[in-house]
Amino acid sequence: MSKSVELITIEHVSKKFNGKVVLNDFSTTLKTGEIVGLIGRSGAGKSVILHMLRGSTEYAPDTGRVLYHVNRCCTCGNIDLPFEGKPCSKCGGDTQVETVDYWSLPEHDPLREEIRGRxxxxxxxxxxxxxxxxxxxxxxxxxxxxxxxxxxxxxxxxxxxxxxxxxxxxxxxxxxxxxxxxxxxxxxxxDPLFFLADEPTGTLDPYTAEIVHNKLVEYVKEHNICMMFASHWPEAIDRMADRAYWLDAGEVKMEGEPKPITEKFMEGYHFEKGQIGNVGQPIIRLDNAEKHFFSVVRGVVKAVDGVTFNVDEREVFAIIGYSGAGKTTTSRMIAGMSPATEGKVEVRIGDDWVDMSKDGVAGKGRATPYIGVLHQEYTLYPFDTVLQNLSTCIGVNMPAELAKMKAIQVLISVGFDKKDVNRILEAYPDTLSVGECQRIAFAQVLIKEPRIVILDEPTGTMDPITKVIVAKSVLRARETLGETFVVVSHDMDFVQNCCDRAAFMQNGKVVAIGKPDDIIKQFDLRGSDDEDIQKEQE
Structure with missing residues (x-):
């Protein structure tokens, strides 16, 4: 490996959105072959740094500089790693080391575009x-x-x-x-010179996450580039980072070796075991349900292959398994968004059982209006405020004052502090962190008070403290509103401490159902070695 040289210098950058400081006087350097991790709660400023490094116009620093150090070819203009005297990798021409003050360049400057492209x-x-x-x-x-x-x-x-x-x-x-x-x-x-990642493995199962971790580290070290990534997962910081920063409300709280920082970050994190609620009679039932489809290239694909189970009223039921096991497809069948090709998927509304494979409004199962879904790839309306996203944009018709009161209640229930709620209501999604937007998407589901709530990776990009709050929100909604939850998740802490039962899926089939503790232990869902990972993925 070549000697280590400086690739990025961040000098005293600060950023405000709507008068609120989201990043204050942050400085660091990134060298070739180095990985720097950022950890902190939602809204701590992690994503702000990454978008600033990426060159997103709306994240231009209010103060401070971002400097990129590159070799620039004197012949073709190609940029490379800044090793003095090394010929251009593209044309073999002579190069010279340049330090580029990224945000001082005009928006469409060719050099700025060249750097952004790498x-x-x-x-x-x-x-x-x-x-x-x-x-x-x-x-x-x-x-x-x-x-x-x-x-x-x-x-x-x-x-x-x-x-x-x-x-x-x-x-x-x-x-x-x-x-x-x-x-x-x-x-x-x-062929990047700089790699940025924002929660790259937050919604992945432990096996797939380990693959991604390994490959990112391997690429950075072998190609001698640099990487900065943000994560709420201490395991990801410990596994990948050479150095780490703990951010809180835009300020650096701690920096240095990853392990001491993640241990300090996790102090006080306590996920209390939830008690099984007073569940009722079955409200969801699948009987030999299948979802097969035909692909010209692959032939018949068995995404879900003969699944049978019931979910009781007021139960918090988890569907877990490795990536590609059929979990999300099963949840979409329950929601009426992807009808079963064989077997039955039924939902009880009152005393009536509704076949979710039969068309309803917009070609979906007739019980769909009673079901709320938080998709893994959720979207918010970017040009509407949070209040509008929680009321008019989702078709909730109620007087303005009542709508605001409901919005405040539901935002507090998903973990927002009372003193911040009015600011959040007036904010636009693009000015908030991804973790905050995820909680708002969850609030969109809860504000309609559905009978059944389906959550697809509800906590993957949330910090540990927020996950506790969301878990309590789920249990509170179950107790106070009588709601039933179906949770698709790779977050074993959440499943273990919030869910009553878990179904483990593999290759489109349910291979075991039981208490979360037993299922997690039986299938070793907290990690394995690389050989096991590879076998499972193939």
Whole structure:
């Protein structure tokens, strides 16, 4: 490996949104071959730093500088790692080391565009794939058509992220974990000098998360680039980071070796075991339910293959398993969003059992209006305030004062502090952190007071304290409103301490149902070695 040189210098950057300081006087450096981790609660300023480094216009620093150190070719203008005297990797020409003050350049300056083009980023819960195209086509889209041996490069990237066995699969049919790895391959296709990642493994099962961790570290070290990533997961910081920063309300609270920082961050985190509620009679039942579809390339695909179980009224029921097991498809069948091709999926409304495979409003099951869904890839209306997102935008018709009162109640229930609620109500989603937006999306579901709530990865990008608050919100809604919850999650802490029962899915089938503690222990869902990971993914 070449000697370590400085790639990025961040000098005393600060940023405000709507008069609120979201980042205050942050400074650091990133060197070749180095990985820096950011940890902190939602809204701490982690994503602000990443978007500032990415060059997103709305995240330009109010004060301070972001300096990129690069080798620039005197002949073709290509940029490389800043190793003095090293010839251009593109044309072999002479290069010179330049320090670029990124935010001092005009918005469409060619050098600024060149640097931005060499920055790879993986965002929270944003897969950004062409859903109707195959996996290989998605990767090819990210590779310049003039690149020699373009197809070979795409296949090599898929092999690197352990997705070669999905080469011809259609992107929309992939699991969340598989999509995340295709996103990684697309980003690596840029031949990045700088890699940024915002909660890259927050919604992944432990096995897939370990694959992503390993591959990110491997790429950074082998290619001698630098990486900065943000995570709420101490395990991710410990596993990947060489150095870490703990941020709180835009301020650096602690910096240094990862382990002492994550241990300090987790002090006081306590997830109390929830008690099984006073459940009623079955309200959801699946009887040999199947979801098969036909692909020209793959033939018949058995996404869900003969699933049978009941969920009782007021129960918090988890569906767990590795990426691609059929969890999300099963939850969509219950919601009437993806009707079963065989078997039965029924939901009880009052005394009537409704077949969710039969068309209702907009081609969905007739019980869909009674079901609230928090999707893994949720969206908020960016040009409307949070209050509007919680009222008029989702079709809740009530007097303005009542709507505001309900919105305040539901925001507090999902973990917002009372003193911050009025500010949050007037804010626009783009000015809030991803973790805050996730809680607002959860509030959108709860404000309608549905009979059944389906949560797909509800806590993946939440900090530990917020997860406790959300868990309590779920249990409170169960007790006070009589709501039933179906939770699809890879967060074993949440499942273990919030859910009454868990169904473990594998290859489209339910292979075990029982108490979360027993299921988690039986299938070793807190981690394994690389050989087991590889076997499961293949």
């Amino acid at each position: 920055i790879a980023i993986m965002l929270q819960r944003t897969f950004a794939l062409f859903g109707d195209k195959s996996v290989i086509e998605n990767v090819l889209e990210a590779i310049d058509e003039r690149t020699p041996k373009r197809v070979e490069k795409a296949i090599s990237l898929l092999e690197f992220v352990n997705m070669a066995h999905r080469t011809m699969h259609i992107a929309r049919d992939l699991s969340g974990g598989e999509k995340q790895r295709i996103v990684m391959a697309r980003q690596l296709a840029k």
